[in-house]
Amino acid sequence: MSKEFVPKLFSLLKKGISKETLTKDLLSGIIVGIVALPLAIAFAIASGVSPEKGILTAIIAGIIISTFGGSRVQIGGPTGAFIVIIYGIVQEYGTDGLTIATFMAGFIIIGFGIARLGNLLKYIPYSLIVGFTSGIALIIFSSQINDFFGLHIEKVPADFIGKWTVYFNNFHKINWYAIGIAVATILITLYFQKIIKKVPGSIIAILLSTIFVILFDIPVDTIESNFGNIPNQIGLPHIPNVNFETIQALIQPAFAIAILGSIESLLSAVVSDSMIGGKHRSNMELVAQGAANIMSSLFGGIPATGAIARTATNVKNGGRTPIAGIVHALVLLAIMLLFAPYAKLIPMSCLAGILIVVAYHMSEWKQFRSILKGNRMDIIILLTTFFLTVIFDLVIAIEIGIVLSSFMFMKRMSESVNIQGFSSENNNDEHLFDDELLDLPKGVILYEINGPLFFGAARQFQETITNTHLQPKVIIIRMRYVPLIDATGYQSIKEIIKTYKSRNIRVIISGIRESLRKDFEKNEMFSFIEPDFVVEEIHTAIKIAKKNL
Numbered sequence: 001m002s003k004e005f006v007p008k009l010f011s012l013l014k015k016g017i018s019k020e021t022l023t024k025d026l027l028s029g030i031i032v033g034i035v036a037l038p039l040a041i042a043f044a045i046a047s048g049v050s051p052e053k054g055i056l057t058a059i060i061a062g063i064i065i066s067t068f069g070g071s072r073v074q075i076g077g078p079t080g081a082f083i084v085i086i087y088g089i090v091q092e093y094g095t096d097g098l099t100i101a102t103f104m105a106g107f108i109i110i111g112f113g114i115a116r117l118g119n120l121l122k123y124i125p126y127s128l129i130v131g132f133t134s135g136i137a138l139i140i141f142s143s144q145i146n147d148f149f150g151l152h153i154e155k156v157p158a159d160f161i162g163k164w165t166v167y168f169n170n171f172h173k174i175n176w177y178a179i180g181i182a183v184a185t186i187l188i189t190l191y192f193q194k195i196i197k198k199v200p201g202s203i204i205a206i207l208l209s210t211i212f213v214i215l216f217d218i219p220v221d222t223i224e225s226n227f228g229n230i231p232n233q234i235g236l237p238h239i240p241n242v243n244f245e246t247i248q249a250l251i252q253p254a255f256a257i258a259i260l261g262s263i264e265s266l267l268s269a270v271v272s273d274s275m276i277g278g279k280h281r282s283n284m285e286l287v288a289q290g291a292a293n294i295m296s297s298l299f300g301g302i303p304a305t306g307a308i309a310r311t312a313t314n315v316k317n318g319g320r321t322p323i324a325g326i327v328h329a330l331v332l333l334a335i336m337l338l339f340a341p342y343a344k345l346i347p348m349s350c351l352a353g354i355l356i357v358v359a360y361h362m363s364e365w366k367q368f369r370s371i372l373k374g375n376r377m378d379i380i381i382l383l384t385t386f387f388l389t390v391i392f393d394l395v396i397a398i399e400i401g402i403v404l405s406s407f408m409f410m411k412r413m414s415e416s417v418n419i420q421g422f423s424s425e426n427n428n429d430e431h432l433f434d435d436e437l438l439d440l441p442k443g444v445i446l447y448e449i450n451g452p453l454f455f456g457a458a459r460q461f462q463e464t465i466t467n468t469h470l471q472p473k474v475i476i477i478r479m480r481y482v483p484l485i486d487a488t489g490y491q492s493i494k495e496i497i498k499t500y501k502s503r504n505i506r507v508i509i510s511g512i513r514e515s516l517r518k519d520f521e522k523n524e525m526f527s528f529i530e531p532d533f534v535v536e537e538i539h540t541a542i543k544i545a546k547k548n549l
Contacts, residue, residue, distance in 0.1 A: 004116075005284050007068045009322040021320055028319035029327025032075055035200040035313055036062075036328060037335055039358070041223070041343065042351045043078040044302060046143055047086035049095060051223055051343065052230050052336070053302050054078050059234075059333045061292035061304030066325025069288035070281030071269040075310040075325050076292055080358050081264050082257065082303045084139050084394045089253050091158050095300075096240035101250040102297035103239070105257035110290030112262055118282025124263060125408075127378040128385050128401040130367050135389025135397065137363035140355055147352035148182045150175025150220055160390050178220045178349035181209045185353025198317070202354050209350040210342075223351075224344035232340035237298035256395040257293070261305040265289045268306035275315045309361065377408045410456035417451035419464045423472065438538065443473040444545045450481040455488035462492040466499050474545040475500060478538060480511030490523040497528045506548050509534045510541035 003011070017025075036058050044054025058077035065076030089098045112118070142163050146153050151170045157163050185205040192201030213220060223230065269280040285306075292304050314324050371382050381404055388397035422438075423445045440446055447465055451457065465477070477496075479485075485493075497507050512520065512534050520526065520534060535541050 004281055005287065006281070007284060007288065007322075008070055008072050008281065009067055012072070012321050017321055017323070022323065024318035025321050025324040026327055028314050028317040029324040030331050031198060031200070031317045032310055032314045032319070032324065033328040033331025033335070034203055036075070036077055036307075036310055036332060038202045038206055038346075038351070038354050039307075039310070040078055040332070041346070042355045042358070043080060043083060045223070045227070045348075045351060046080075046083045046140060046355055047078075047302060048090040049086065049098070049302060050227050050230075052340070053300060055230075055332060055336050055340075056234060056299055057296045057301035057304050059329045059336065060299055060301055061296045062329030062332070063326055064292040064295055065265075065288050065304070065306065066322040066329070067288075068284070068291060069306075069322065069325075070284030070286075071272060071306070071311075072278050072280070072321055073272045073276060073311055073314050073319050073324065074265070074269055074280070074285065074306045074322075075314050075328060076265075076289070076304050077307050077310065078302055079264060079305055079307050080140055080355070080362055081133070081136055081260055081305070083143070084136055084389070085253060085256055085260065086302055087143075087158060088393065088395075089250070093246070093250065097246065097250060098302065099240055099297045099300065100242055100246060101254045101257060102293050102301070102303050104247070104250065104254035105261065105303060106290045106292070106294030106297065108255060108258035108290070109262055109293060110287050112258065113283045113286030113290060116283050117262075118266060118286050124402070125378070125381060125405045126367075127371050127382040128405050129263065129267070130364050130371060131382045131385025131401060132389045132394060132397050134363050134365070134368050135386045136394065137359040138390055140359040140362065144352040144355050144359075147221065147348040148179065148356065150178025150349060152221060175220060175349075177218050178347070181212070181218075181220065181347050182349040182353040182356070185209060185350045186357055189354060189357045200313075202357075205353065206346055206350055209347050210345050213347050214345060218347075221348040222344065223346050223348065226348060228344070230340045230343045232337050234299060234336075237295075238300075239298065252395055256398055257303045258290075259398055260394070261289055261293065261303060262286055264308070265306035268308040268311050271308055272311050272315055275312065276320065309358075377412070381405055381408060410454075413452060413454065414456035414460060417449065417453070417457040417460065419450075419461060420448045421464075421468065422446045422448070423470060438542065440542065441546050441549060443549050444476060444542070445470060445472040445474075446476045446478060448478045448481075452484040453479070453482050453489035453492070454484060454486040458486075458488040458492040461489070462495060465496050472505060473549050474506045474508060476508045476510055476538075476541050476545060478510045478541070479516075480538075482511070482516075485516070485519065487523070490525065493525065494528050506545070507533065508541045508544055510536070510538045512536055 040054035040058040041051040044051050061076045065074055086098060089101055139160065142160060145167050146156050151173050153166060153170055157166055188205040189201040192204050212218065265285060266282055269285055273280055289305060296304050371378050381401060384404055385397050385401040388400055423440060453461060500507050507529060513536055533544065
């Protein structure tokens, strides 16, 4: 069996894990589990679902991703990137719609893995990733203004402009206690680990703010006032009633969840590889991510993926095998079973402060600024994706961003195709692509092509060759540096041959190796040009040209 589809944990268990490594994994797993708790609750609430759904997702997805994934140190669970998609689905289709979309997304991600698309997903442009990640960060920040300022707005609009319009109309309701708690949370979350490295600042902020609110009976919104009690048990798996219309409506957001989850999990795996000097199995990672989303949805959870921040925390605290990820999930399970009733007392403004810190780290403002100083095409992709994410919808942003990136790539590829023309009249001892001199007889033009002859470059190729002002008797098209010819490229060659045949000009094609010659046969090229006029070596082509002058 190929190692590509063997979970990393299985390979490591087969080799054996030392007692020292196991001890470090256990300690790291406990720390990461504590770090994950406030984030799981905050991500769920920001997504428009009840807080326990975030904890459930972190438990179920965390165990599956670590057990069956292709990374040594990946920590799975809910992440900020999904907030926008989840909120939109819940608003339109309810929690049942979210369950169905997550369930479908799981199978799509497994399909990506089985089709070995893990490596291809790495080629999505960085400017696109920064664009939608920065857009998501701004949306997360915007979604927390209500709780940060304690405005107590019951129904906040989903769209960005609508949100801020409502906020500005309600700023006279500011609760200064809420602002104080939120600001204190941000400062503690950012700076507490400079005092004690092993204890996450977010947990300290939650403990202090909750105790402060209870002791002094501070009038601020809490999880209990907004959502009621947090259950301390895991229910049985279930699938809601579905029909074809619902599936049809949810297929687009399901693909968005799948693409975003796949990209983020593989990015996290690549980042962690650089930190530990390892190498993940991208396709196995996708299969595990898909299975995690299927199981998470069955238990009423939300979409999950590899979490970059929690994975980095795992590595920094000594985690080196998937056991750390499993322990992190079990720690969350223990907390849910024992302390869930107390979590309802957490102030909403404290969670808002934690999410604003998350948004700041997600914003990638340094990379955003750096790309704005770079290539014009990258700037267009960055800004288009960013504004579409913020103003319209993440699904649209990803779709248009990928399409736009593809067009930009095709444009760059077509511009990279180099076509040079040589003849006895203009050769004058000119060198071709290599240091080589060729004796071209009078009446022969040689075109040397360097680059893939695909649909993006085919028109340029055809126009360059057919629009020559010279009147040759023979044209040699040299294709030794053409790695690829697609259907449009073959059609352009056929059109060139037909055009010159009608003007009684011979066409010879050089540089065609055996593998490319088979493609010529498949594309029926030899019904347009004689097989003897398709050769491998340029000197052979020149000899044939001399004979046909």
